[in-house]
Amino acid sequence: MPNIQDAAVILAHTLEQTVDAVAMLGADRKVLLFNAAAERLWGLERAEVIGHSLDVLLAQGLVTPSCEAVETAAAESLDALVGKPLEVPIHRPDGNTAWGAMSISRVELPERTLYTAFVKDITEQRRLNETLRLLSLGLNETDSAVVITDADHRIVHVNSGFTRMFGWQPQEVIGRQPRDLLFSSAHCPRTHFGDVHAQLATGRSYRSDELVCDSQERPLWCSVVLNPIVDAGGRLSNTVGIYTDITHTKMHEVLQHKVLAALVQEEPLPEVMTLICREVERIAPEVVATILQVDNEGKLRPLAAPRMPESYSRALDGVEIGPSVGSCGTAAFRGEPVLADIATDPLWAPYKHLALPLGLVSCWSSPIKRSDGRVVGTFAFYYHDRRGPTPLHKRLVEVSVHLCAIALEREEARARIRQLAFYDGLTGLPNRSLLQVQAEQAITRANREQESLAVLFIDLDRFKQVNDSLGHPAGDDLLRTVTARLRATVRDSDIVGRLSGDEFVVVLTQCDASRATDITEQLQRAIAAPCHLGDIALTPSASIGISLFPQNGRDMDTLLHRADMAMYQAKTSGRGRFSFFSNEMNLLAQERLALEAALREALRKEQLHLHYQPQIDLKDGHLYGVEALARWTHPEIGNIPPIRFIPLAEECGLIGELSDWALREACRQLADWRKRGLAVPAVSVNLSATNFHNLELPQLIADTLSTHALAASDLTVEITESLLMDTNPSTMKTLGDIHAQGVRLAMDDFGTGYSSLGYLRRLPVSELKLDKSFVRDLARDEATRALTNAVIRIGDSLRLTVVAEGVEDSTQQELLKAQGYHVAQGYLFSPPLPAAELERWLREHAL
Numbered sequence: 106m107p108n109i110q111d112a113a114v115i116l117a118h119t120l121e122q123t124v125d126a127v128a129m130l131g132a133d134r135k136v137l138l139f140n141a142a143a144e145r146l147w148g149l150e151r152a153e154v155i156g157h158s159l160d161v162l163l164a165q166g167l168v169t170p171s172c173e174a175v176e177t178a179a180a181e182s183l184d185a186l187v188g189k190p191l192e193v194p195i196h197r198p199d200g201n202t203a204w205g206a207m208s209i210s211r212v213e214l215p216e217r218t219l220y221t222a223f224v225k226d227i228t229e230q231r232r233l234n235e236t237l238r239l240l241s242l243g244l245n246e247t248d249s250a251v252v253i254t255d256a257d258h259r260i261v262h263v264n265s266g267f268t269r270m271f272g273w274q275p276q277e278v279i280g281r282q283p284r285d286l287l288f289s290s291a292h293c294p295r296t297h298f299g300d301v302h303a304q305l306a307t308g309r310s311y312r313s314d315e316l317v318c319d320s321q322e323r324p325l326w327c328s329v330v331l332n333p334i335v336d337a338g339g340r341l342s343n344t345v346g347i348y349t350d351i352t353h354t355k356m357h358e359v360l361q362h363k364v365l366a367a368l369v370q371e372e373p374l375p376e377v378m379t380l381i382c383r384e385v386e387r388i389a390p391e392v393v394a395t396i397l398q399v400d401n402e403g404k405l406r407p408l409a410a411p412r413m414p415e416s417y418s419r420a421l422d423g424v425e426i427g428p429s430v431g432s433c434g435t436a437a438f439r440g441e442p443v444l445a446d447i448a449t450d451p452l453w454a455p456y457k458h459l460a461l462p463l464g465l466v467s468c469w470s471s472p473i474k475r476s477d478g479r480v481v482g483t484f485a486f487y488y489h490d491r492r493g494p495t496p497l498h499k500r501l502v503e504v505s506v507h508l509c510a511i512a513l514e515r516e517e518a519r520a521r522i523r524q525l526a527f528y529d530g531l532t533g534l535p536n537r538s539l540l541q542v543q544a545e546q547a548i549t550r551a552n553r554e555q556e557s558l559a560v561l562f563i564d565l566d567r568f569k570q571v572n573d574s575l576g577h578p579a580g581d582d583l584l585r586t587v588t589a590r591l592r593a594t595v596r597d598s599d600i601v602g603r604l605s606g607d608e609f610v611v612v613l614t615q616c617d618a619s620r621a622t623d624i625t626e627q628l629q630r631a632i633a634a635p636c637h638l639g640d641i642a643l644t645p646s647a648s649i650g651i652s653l654f655p656q657n658g659r660d661m662d663t664l665l666h667r668a669d670m671a672m673y674q675a676k677t678s679g680r681g682r683f684s685f686f687s688n689e690m691n692l693l694a695q696e697r698l699a700l701e702a703a704l705r706e707a708l709r710k711e712q713l714h715l716h717y718q719p720q721i722d723l724k725d726g727h728l729y730g731v732e733a734l735a736r737w738t739h740p741e742i743g744n745i746p747p748i749r750f751i752p753l754a755e756e757c758g759l760i761g762e763l764s765d766w767a768l769r770e771a772c773r774q775l776a777d778w779r780k781r782g783l784a785v786p787a788v789s790v791n792l793s794a795t796n797f798h799n800l801e802l803p804q805l806i807a808d809t810l811s812t813h814a815l816a817a818s819d820l821t822v823e824i825t826e827s828l829l830m831d832t833n834p835s836t837m838k839t840l841g842d843i844h845a846q847g848v849r850l851a852m853d854d855f856g857t858g859y860s861s862l863g864y865l866r867r868l869p870v871s872e873l874k875l876d877k878s879f880v881r882d883l884a885r886d887e888a889t890r891a892l893t894n895a896v897i898r899i900g901d902s903l904r905l906t907v908v909a910e911g912v913e914d915s916t917q918q919e920l921l922k923a924q925g926y927h928v929a930q931g932y933l934f935s936p937p938l939p940a941a942e943l944e945r946w947l948r949e950h951a952l
């Protein structure tokens with residue numbers, strides 16, 4: 106047993122070598138001992154400390170392990186610190202701070218009291234604790250749920266984010282598997298967890314977006330990341346799972362993707378809307394979603410309500426929106442969302458009997474607006490309890506109304522395109538394409554049912570005149586009026602369409618010839634009712650051609666073509682008439698087609714020629730001029746009279762070519778006669794009204810005259826009164842230009858057509874040609890004589906030369922001469938003759 110001195114030495118050595126810092130203090134707080142560990146901890150030599158006050162060491166104060174500062178008063182009395190675990194910051198001279206865990210004990214010696222402070226270096230431990238504190242902060246304060254599982258995928262730790270996100274407390278889930286918790290509902294099927302565990306076992310992370318459920322079975326979209334932790338032997342020891350709620354973005358993405366895919370695939374509107382409802386109900390099973398459309402008349406039209414009985418939608422169909430029409434009708438009317446308690450809200454008074462029996466208690470409806478702000482529908486959430494929308498519901502509605510608006514706008518655009526593609530913009534009637542389809546369907550039905558059907562081709566009479574003289578808006582009005590009259594006359598099962606311009610088609614179903622006659626007469630009467638276009642009162646009329654199924658054709662093309670032919674026939678027999686197609690008509694039409702082709706060829710091969718008929722001055726018997734008349738001798742058919750081929754040339758657009766040729770040929774012939782000493786004073790050439798549409802005609806005439814060195818006065822252009830009906834703006838200009846060149850204009854067939862003579866003042870004519878019908882009746886009819894007398898008086902008073910046509914005998918000649926007629930032409934003198942024969946005739950008659 107060592108003596109006391111030895112014991113003190115042993116103690117001093119022991120204290121010196123102990124790993125913890127030791128400082129011994131006197132009651133006066135002065136340091137008596139400062140061991141090697143204390144020197145290392147404080148970074149101070151013991152010489153700097155011993156004999157100095159404790160304050161050298163505790164410059165920064167004391168704290169308890171729970172980081173509470175120890176009161177200064179207590180710190181001043183060492184006794185107050187005895188037995189208390191303390192933590193003390195140590196500011197070392199090198200600027201670093203170390204931490205020590207200090208405990209002070211009191212040693213009571215006989216003559217004095219000593220205090221021994223043992224200080225353990227806890228700097229590293231504090232750092233670790235701080236790191237752990239921060240780590241746990243990071244883990245718990247995140248919005249994500251963190252789940253740590255063991256090798257058997259059983260939960261060993263969850264952070265507080267897990268409780269916030271899923272609603273379970275840690276003690277409820279420790280030891281359970283996440284898949285049993287999160288994928289337990291029908292909304293969140295557990296599909297592939299076997300694969301996931303296998304993947305984690307190989308040390309590979311798993312990432313995916315999953316629909317999971319919380320403790321209340323509410324679905325949530327989560328981004329799931331599972332990171333495996335493997336031990337030194339490569340075995341799975343833990344998995345750290347991080348679940349981040351992406352419901353909002355995912356919901357947007359999934360809804361949008363599915364709905365847009367449906368739109369791209371041209372799914373019908375109700376199906377797209379049902380898809381939206383179903384998706385929304387999958388994400389928020391507590392809501393019952395419905396979509397209503399608001400039509401152009403402001404009426405509700407159910408589009409989708411997959412979890413509602415049909416009767417509910419039926420009851421709402423056609424309800425007009427208004428300031429107190431349930432949640433939807435009101436939301437559509439106000440243009441803003443409406444939340445209502447179905448049982449008590451007055452908005453629901455007339456409708457609550459529909460919703461309450463279904464257990465629906467609240468309804469929150471939002472308007473669906475187009476990009477221009479117009480309300481086109483409503484999107485509603487019905488609830489089984491008295492409540493309002495959650496933030497998730499608001500987000501769902503925000504996304505859904507946008508998608509609904511796209512779907513509705515697309516539907517409208519499609520309807521507009523259909524309208525533009527298949528309906529006539531002016532009258533709203535089916536256009537040619539739709540008419541064709543509808544008529545073919547009607548024909549198929551008639552064929553199946555063994556019924557007959559009539560196709561009416563309707564062409565308005567003188568429509569062009571209305572357009573040209575009253576303007577296009579008046580023409581449009583007339584077309585709309587006629588459309589309304591046609592529609593009002595036929596049955597709903599009949600088809601009315603507009604082909605183009607003033608051409609309409611009516612297909613009368615279940616209709617034979619006699620019924621077709623009745624309805625056509627009704628139509629003509631309806632069309633002919635007086636009609637006011639601005640200040641002008643008009644009595645329209647239409648020419649109608651009729652073809653019958655099956656007699657006249659078995660398809661729409663044939664029936665329409667034949668009705669067109671019949672219409673043409675009706676038109677030529679006078680206005681306001683109708684005509685049935687007949688086979689003779691068909692033959693005629695075919696003949697006409699053949700003739701048209703032959704005329705084209707005749708023009709190309711120069712098979713036409715001119716005959717000339719002399720015109721005699723009645724005063725002195727001299728030659729006044731010759732009229733050139735076209736002749737066509739067809740190699741097979743023989744002579745075809747101008748009365749047949751001139752109108753044909755006019756209809757098929759050959760008249761320009763024909764008249765150019767006649768002008769050139771007549772001028773060439775006149776020049777040729779003159780060259781060979783025949784004094785032919787002038788040549789007359791017939792032109793048709795359409796020739797005057799050509800603004801280049803005056804130049805052509807001028808060029809032709811100059812080519813043959815003729816004067817303008819050598820040529821007379823014969824026009825007919827039909828020209829007065831022509832409203833083409835070029836006509837008057839062309840006439841004026843020709844007259845201005847000095848070419849004479851003669852009014853042919855004078856007295857047969859136009860009732861008013863006022864035009865003679867406006868038209869620059871120099872010559873009137875009395876129609877041969879007057880000359881024919883001259884000898885036997887006094888009234889005719891009075892008329893011919895009047896004509897010569899008019900001619901004289903307007904200083905016009907009057908030529909009498911068709912003079913066949915000398916009585917006529919004498920009568921005309923007696924009345925003062927200047928010139929005559931007719932078989933009495935000579936029929937129209939080929940140029941060579943006329944030459945001979947002239948020489949024989951010494952003219």
Ligand SMILES: Nc1nc2c(ncn2[C@@H]2O[C@@H]3COP(=O)(O)O[C@H]4[C@@H](O)[C@H](n5cnc6c(=O)[nH]c(N)nc65)O[C@@H]4COP(=O)(O)O[C@H]3[C@H]2O)c(=O)[nH]1
Nearest residue numbers: 734735747748751767791792793853911912913931932937
């Ligand atoms: N009954 C009877 N008839 C007589 C007598 N003298 C002459 N004629 C006929 O009366 C018609 C007179 O011609 P238009 O009135 O200009 O009527 C012409 C004219 O409007 C038109 N036409 C003829 N050639 C041309 C032409 O080159 N261009 C145009 N645009 N029309 C033409 O065809 C119509 C018929 O011509 P055509 O058959 O040649 O018939 C001619 C002529 O042959 C007579 O004493 N008694």
